[in-house]
Amino acid sequence: MGALHLTLASASPRRRDLLARLGLEPDAVTPADIDETPLKDERPRDYALRMGREKALAVEAPGFVLAGDTVVAAGRRILPKTEDEAEARACLKLLSGRRHVVMSSVVLRMPDGTVRERLNENVVRFKNLSDEEIAAYLASGEWQGKAGGYAIQGAAEGLVQWIKGSHSGVMGLPLYEARALLKSAGFDIG
Numbered sequence: 001m002g003a004l005h006l007t008l009a010s011a012s013p014r015r016r017d018l019l020a021r022l023g024l025e026p027d028a029v030t031p032a033d034i035d036e037t038p039l040k041d042e043r044p045r046d047y048a049l050r051m052g053r054e055k056a057l058a059v060e061a062p063g064f065v066l067a068g069d070t071v072v073a074a075g076r077r078i079l080p081k082t083e084d085e086a087e088a089r090a091c092l093k094l095l096s097g098r099r100h101v102v103m104s105s106v107v108l109r110m111p112d113g114t115v116r117e118r119l120n121e122n123v124v125r126f127k128n129l130s131d132e133e134i135a136a137y138l139a140s141g142e143w144q145g146k147a148g149g150y151a152i153q154g155a156a157e158g159l160v161q162w163i164k165g166s167h168s169g170v171m172g173l174p175l176y177e178a179r180a181l182l183k184s185a186g187f188d189i190g
Contacts, residue, residue: 004187005063009055014153015068018173022189024182032058032067036081044073045103049119052105056115064185065109070172072148073101082149085138091149092137097128100148104169108181116181120174122165124152129159 008016008026019026032055038047051069059065072079074094082088102124107117129137137143142154150156152163152170168175183189 004185005061006182006187007059007061007063007065009059009061009065009067012172014151014171015173018168018171018175019066019178021168021175022179022182024187024189026066027063028061030059030061032056034058036069038078042078043076044071044078044101045119045121047071047078048103048105049107049117052107052117053115056107056109059109063111064187066106066178066182067109068104068106068173068178070102070104070147070170073103074098079148081145081147082143083145085143088138088143088146088149089134092126092129092134092143095126095129095148095150096134097126099123099125102148102165102170104166104172104174104177106174106178106181108185110185116184118174118177118181120166120169120177122163122169124163124165124170125161126159127161133159 006026007028009032011031034054048071055067056065079091102122104120142151143149166174
């Protein structure tokens with residue numbers, strides 16, 4: 001089989017770095033521009049899969065398109081990708097001392113337009129966060145644009161008591177699932 005063309009449908013440097021851990025460098029990076037508003041009464045799991053699928057289908061590119069989405073959920077509540085400090089503070093206060101679920105979809109659009117998808121689900125528990133800890137984390141700026149108001153690959157990792165699941169899934173690209181999809185499509189992954 002000849003060289004396979006892969007487009008990453010994400011501007012996230014984390015996803016690109018995680019993909020590199022599999023020994024892959026995308027031929028192109030083309031972020032999908034879609035409406036990411038959850039549907040009325042949409043469950044977090046369904047939302048994560050729909051967002052990954054819509055991103056994969058929205059990008060005009062030859063060959064394969066890899067997309068994904070990460071959703072932080074407290075119960076059935078989908079937490080936002082925080083845009084301001086007040087929103088991030090509210091998320092961190094909500095997650096303080098409790099478990100929450102982080103779901104990451106990974107979707108591979110095939111050259112014929114068909115879609116293969118996987119969902120990775122993880123449970124994360126934050127310690128009880130003091131107002132000072134929340135303020136210090138907010139001052140880092142890592143929360144900006146992050147689902148649930150935190151980035152596990154940064155200072156927030158020191159606030160996590162435990163994770164049940166995949167660290168790469170919480171970061172935004174579950175490597176086990178991504179590897180399985182890419183390998184089944186013929187990508188040379190060891």
